[in-house]
Amino acid sequence: MSNINWLGSQDEFPNPIDCPDPDPSVPGLIAVSERIYPGQLARAYQMGIFPWYSENQPVLWWSPNPRMVLKPSNFKCHDSLKKTIKHFLSDPQKNICVDDDFGAVVRSCATTRRKDQDGTWITHEIMDAYTDLHEQGHAHSIAVKEHGRLIGGLYCVAFGGMVFGESMFSHQTDASKIALATLTAWCKQQQVEMIDCQQETAHLDSLGASPVARDEFLAHLQVALKQTNIEIPWKFDKAILRHWL
Structure with a gap:
């Protein structure tokens, strides 16, 4: 190097x-x-x-070039996920909590074992740095809960109208997809046109993400950073998932 x-x-x-x-x-x-x-x-x-x-x-x-991104309008809410969302919405013991469990969500992303993956890139230094961003209002968590217990979620970074997805985890089938469906529904509501997914994976591809040239991504970023209509602080609950039904 x-x-x-x-x-x-x-x-x-x-x-x-x-x-x-x-x-x-x-x-x-x-x-x-x-x-x-x-x-x-x-x-x-x-x-x-x-x-x-x-x-x-x-x-x-x-x-990286290309850059993996998910345009919220391209999110693939497959029939099986729609069925899961319907059950999720009808169960009073299942809820979405935004930004009140940031540390727990990041720790779960760091410690949840994933197939074909050894270890994690989410170090203690990373946790501390993103917690600082969260305290500044630029990092957010979406926690999926059942009976008050964390069963899935994600955390992300946001500046202006640009959202950067960081990591997801599941302790129950489709819990991370519920979190992502929540985020994409909110992004559509807020006119956020692109969620950065950083690097290409088959899982993200199956959910509608696709690669774009770095120049295109950077050009969009500069426009999105100036977007001022985004609701701050983030406030939404599981009802936003009805967008996908």
Whole structure:
């Protein structure tokens, strides 16, 4: 990674538009830092850059090309998920809680085992950094609960009219899909046109996400950051899921 920028606490990120791939052998890797410095995470998101690394690695900052995104209008609410939503809405013991369980949702995303995946990229440093964003009003959680117990959820980042999906988890079948269906319904209501999914996976593809060129993503980001009609603070409940029925 000899050509990658190593950032100190006062250094700015290279612009992905001007400096798309400093090291072609590691496509999408924009910069590296020893740690996540104060204010750095917020600046990164507003430039279309995000951290993704493992324990005992330096912080790796990415802006991949192409970029996986989910346009809320393209969300695939399959018949089986619609059936699950109907049961969810009719059960008074099942609820959606927004932003009141942020730490619990992030910890669950970090500790829930996933098929064909060893470990997690959600380190203690990541938890602390996103908790700071949450306290600033820029990171949000959607918790899916049954009898008051957390059974699924997701957390995301938002600036202006741009939403960046981070991680989901399920302790019950389709619980993470319920969380994503909730988020996409809210995004449609708020005229959010794109949810960043960062990197392509078969699971996201099955739900309607698709890759776009980095230039297209970054151009949309600059417009979305100026969007001012978004409801703040986030306030919605499970009734918003009726959008998909």
